[in-house]
Amino acid sequence: MELFPSDAVFTPDVSWVALWPMVVMALGGLLLLTISSLGKGRIPRPFYALWAVLTSVGSFITAIPLWAQVHGWEDAVLWYDPEVDPTGPFSTVGGVIAADGFSVFLTMLIAVSMVAVVLVIEAYLDREQDRFPEMFALTMFAALGGMVMVSANDLIVLLLGLETLSVAAYVLAAMDLRRVQSQEAGFKYFVLGAFSSAFFLYGIAFIYGATGGTGLVHITDFLAANVLLGSSGLMLLLGLGLLIVGFAFKVALVPFHSWSPDVYDGTPSPLVTFMSSVVKVAAFAGMLRVLVMAFESAGADWRPVIQGLAVLSLVGGALGAIVQSNVKRLLAYSSISHAGFILLGVEAASDVGTAAVVIYLTAYSALVIGSFTVVTLVARSGDRLHTLTDYQGLGRTSPLVAGLFTFFLLAQAGVPFTAGFYAKFSAVIAAVDAGTAWLAAVAMLSAVIAAYLYLRLVVTMWFVDPAAETDTSHVGVPAAAGIALAGCAAAVLWIGIFPNTLTDWAERSVPAVVQPAPPNLVESGDEADADVEFEVGPDGMPGMPGPMPGEMDFGELDLESLGIDPAELEAMLEGGDLGFDVDVEFEDPPG
Amino acid sequence: MPEAVLLGGEQTTTAVEWVVFIIAATTTLLGSFGVIMARNPVHAALSLVGSLFSVAVLFLNQGAEFLAAVQVIVYTGAIVILILFVLMLLGIDTEEDLEDEPLRGQMPVAVGIGVLLTASVFALTQLVGFDVVTGTPEVTAAIRDDMPNINQIGRLLFTDFVVATQLAGVMLTVAVVGAVVMARRPREYQPIPEPESMDAPLSLDPTDQGADNGAEVAD
């Protein structure tokens, strides 16, 4: 006998506070599209940039109540409301969206990065005299995908976030319609992205078969409750392996990196700031949440793989960069090497490691946005000048731009009192703390190799006179790009000198395994006649989706409209054969 | 977890099911090989139709009626037609020489990866056998006989998978916007650059860049 009728619909509990940052971003993007299509070119372009900036800021602001909900109001950044009690980490919409320190912080990071990216895009469009409101809209949708990825608590949601991000990124890469390299980059990105998505999906399929669900919480619980010995664990391992391959493609780890230099090269320069910051943040966040949180107990299986990928990426990225003569390709390889450093934190599979990843991603975002902003500016009109020759003598012709670029490059090399150094330091701490000091040693040595490539650029800018074919015109800094550059430089310096704040935040930014709130029964009547409260055992209860141990409060229900006969319920309760405790208060006791 | 086996719906496989499986599996494989072996892209697309259609039959065979319908409508009806359309539009239905390897050693590597993938899945089925599915049964919602397939999917789409559904909407919007953007024509094209030589200057001695140019000398 079932308590609820078979066609009762249980809708998941929705905590809007956790969704607002994403909703704002999505609405902002959609409205921008609407406005741009209605405006038919009469609206000046800066309006779109302003709109995108405001949306990003709005997204950031709406993340503050979420931060407060997770950490407490004392730490909320802008306003204080003592009325609201912090709940700690929680998950919502049936447990597919996690709201924990990790997701909140990275959501905020993406929102802040978006502001800088939008400014750079605006500076670029202004220079190229082009109108492209879609460029803003697509970056906003991609940022939405990124936000979903950092909070996804379910592999399918993670995948959809990833696809939203990727599909937008394919288009962004191909967006400079004047240059065929751009479309080729987009196509290459698309083919390898789709290829890796297929691997990713196949991995999810095997994990689904091995555990019975795609929710990270479910996977964690399943792995905690079941020991898959011998061959019965093979499918899980195969799934995990395919998943890692998928992630490795997305974040461009050696040997799955070959697309990355081409794509960076072909993509319009301002959009590379987006690809190397937001996309990397989201992909690493997803990777970390899946591996470190859901597959924590399988660490012995995946950690060696990640270690191997880290070594290959660190060394391969650094060595690959040395032979490049194109600055964008060079920085692409350097970002591969950075990815190896981030893997140190992932591989550590600990809270220290997670903090290191968060710190590294934050510092790295500031660094690459700054670097590629300079690249955008130096490329001049048409986005053409990217070879080392084009940077010769930049220190003399445009000392400000060259100085900032030098600062960002040296910071990437890990010079003290910059964010780059502190990020590397955190990664080394994570690795040593996890007992893989050898990996830290490899990382630091490869950082020396990588330093050579940054020095090459510095030498080119400061110590070499311009060649005959070098464009020696002064590189101006438009206001929008100037704000972005100043912000990035300030962030890099601030993190380098006073890392305390970031470290504090990062240490609390750990993903948490949280059971979802119970679903709501769709109420079909308006008159309540019973207050129903269940205490459900570990096996769940019939008629309810999934095993959800713990208490559930259904609140006041109109039993008759649900098709439950109060008398029958009464009889059931008295019979006591339900297999779970249920506490019902009838307003109008039957019988 | 052997319980999984017991809970897996009907336990017996009817002869019809086997026959359908064998036929559809064969055509799926033939179609798949056709996609990668056909020199003419149009033939490849037609093979793809065959393959996808067979998969739709396999879906039916497994009781996924809605998916089978969507498979036929969306894939064979829309996607492949779209591909063929672009093929004809651009006139790139030229045959390609499969013997000609663009990158040296690409073919063996590709085949190696393919063999590895196949081997892992086959090894999985052979080593583990019937216990291969170890997951907890009925985690999200049990497949029910008393409700149409499409109803069950619909209910899940708007309860457990509601976030995914919304996101899918956003993703489709992005795709449409992207396609529209790609269809634009720029004001002017930039010339296609000459391919650069692969040999970037590699020298650990940076003097070749700097020393001679440095005119100023301090002190």
Added chain:
Amino acid sequence: MGGPITAFASGLLAQLGNDTTNGLVHESVQLAEGAPGFPLLPALVFTPLLGALLIGLIPGSRAELHRATAIITAVVTGVFSLYLLAIFDTADPGFQFVEATSWVSSLDIKFIVGVDGISLFMVVLTGILFPIALFAAKPEHNEKGYYLWLTVLMAGCMGVFVAMDLFLFFLAFELTLVPLYFLIGKWGHGRRVYAANKFFLYTMGGSALMLVAIVGLATMAGAGDDGGISFDLVKIANDGEISRDVARLLFVGFALAFAVKVPVFPLHTWLPDAHTEAPTAGSVDLAGVLLKLGTYGFIRYGLYLFPEASVWAAPVLLTLGAIGIIYGGVVAAMQKNLKRLVAYSSVAHMGFCVMGIFALNSHGIEGSVLQMINHGIITGALFILLGYLYKRRHTYEIAKLSGIQKVAPVFAGLFTLFMLASIGVPGLAGFVGEFLVLVGVFMAHRWWAVVAAAGVILAALYMLWAYQRVFHGEPDEENKGFGEIKLKEALPLAPLVALVVFLGVYPKPVIDRIQPSVASLIEHVEAQVPGFTEPTSQHGSELLGGDLDEGSGDGVSEDDVAGDDAEGAGAAGGPDDDEPQATLEGVTVTVTGGGS
């Protein structure tokens, strides 16, 4: 100009250093209100940084302001360092003027600074050499960047010498790379870019593993009662417990960084290039101060942190030091370029420093510290003179120079003085340090001392030979016009001349301050390494006493009597003799007994 700077600096520092503790050896950071007073050590670090900031803010058109700001900053810092010297408590072996402020709280990284007798003179050396280098050399272009980087470099060097937190130390250690990189690369000569890159990559490569070692140390040995992480130097040195093998591994990580910086023999190849191509001020600071980062690191972060590992590695480093001395000497003798010759002589002299440290006894370490000071002064002065020479002749080629003594006798005289000091002629600064090192090494490993002594002879050989070729003879056409040194040029050298003579004649004040700290360091090593006693034997002290007072014969006979019994030697040379004072040609050498 100095007024506002210092006022601003002290205001800033009052902010930064408001949680301070003064004490012998601070146990933990008290975050309560601390002792009031001027935060002298933070001022040493932040004054140059502030100067750099000012220079950066002054527009590029006001070139004269850049120079003025840089010089004032450096002089103010130098005055601070001299004031530090004046109020330094001679009897106190521990860290003085300790200031501690929390920095990165979650990792327990603190801004702790302090000086003891060893770092005191490094600080003073930095404080003296930088202003002098600024006075003595002027860049020919782009003043702003030049002065900016020089002041940053000064801050970095100060930071290394006063840091008592491993993280802070590493930051300062790495920070020195960037300014010097630009100084060499932008204002250097000839193959400057090559030299700059080589310098940067070598030193960064060396210290890459040090970061891992520091973190390893902080996580393993830094864990106190709370099981956390700590970068506190004193805490790790005293409470850190790590297994022997791990400690050795970590020591190797540190030693590599220092060995590159010193540089120790096989890792030295960056030095001649960097020295030769660097602008004058860069060479002066590189030779005078930056090389000391390595040797200072060996003492503070090698010996102090890893006593057991240091004892374990001592033979290797002693050998490398000895090879460096001989190799540096031989190669210097073959140089055709005068600046390169001095650079190679640095390799030899720094070999003495390394040998002194790893003799692991008080004579050796004291001598090593003294040698660091002396080498800084002497080589600094030589590079300044070479800078003047280059300004006149635009070459360092020995073959192109001749008879300069005839046309510029004062210049030649100054060169002679510093050259003799460099050779180690008694009565001048170079002698005392080398002598003490030789004594220390002799006590520990007699034959190495013999090898090292041969290095002294080599030094005389190559220096005098070069001198003869450059200064003697008749000046040819090109050298006839060699201008005599001007007063403006000579003035910056005056303090160095005074120091060279003073330290050569009366080094006691310096040794008095070094000695307690070295003694306490040796005690620390002895306490931490079971079974290790300072290798000071009757051979050594008696040799010293005998040599100086009664002649060598007695020394040898005492040697035979005492045999190799270190314990007995320690007792004999200890309290009974009560710090024998020996005098040789005006040199006052205070020798501690081994047992004290």
Added chain:
Amino acid sequence: MRQIDLGYLMLSGLVFAIGAVGVLIRRNPLVLVMCVELMLNAVNLTFVTFGRAMNDMAGQVIVFFVLVIAAAEVVVGLGIIVAMKRRQPAATADDVSVLRG
């Protein structure tokens, strides 16, 4: 799990591998897109099989999403191909040679 389900699994593995090999060896951009579709179909087959074996509806719902993803990717991919081919009508994927690597 029934015998026939193992058959489905092996079939999906084969189709997936075929698709992967196709992506790696073919050069016509449209054929690359088709090969990716093959891979996704193999995944779909696996999901349905597992969902059935565990008597779980989620498998089929996930397949629905995979179909949506495939559609979105094809739309964008074809858009990019069209834009690219407008410039270089004769090119195949390897003549994507302006970019090295």
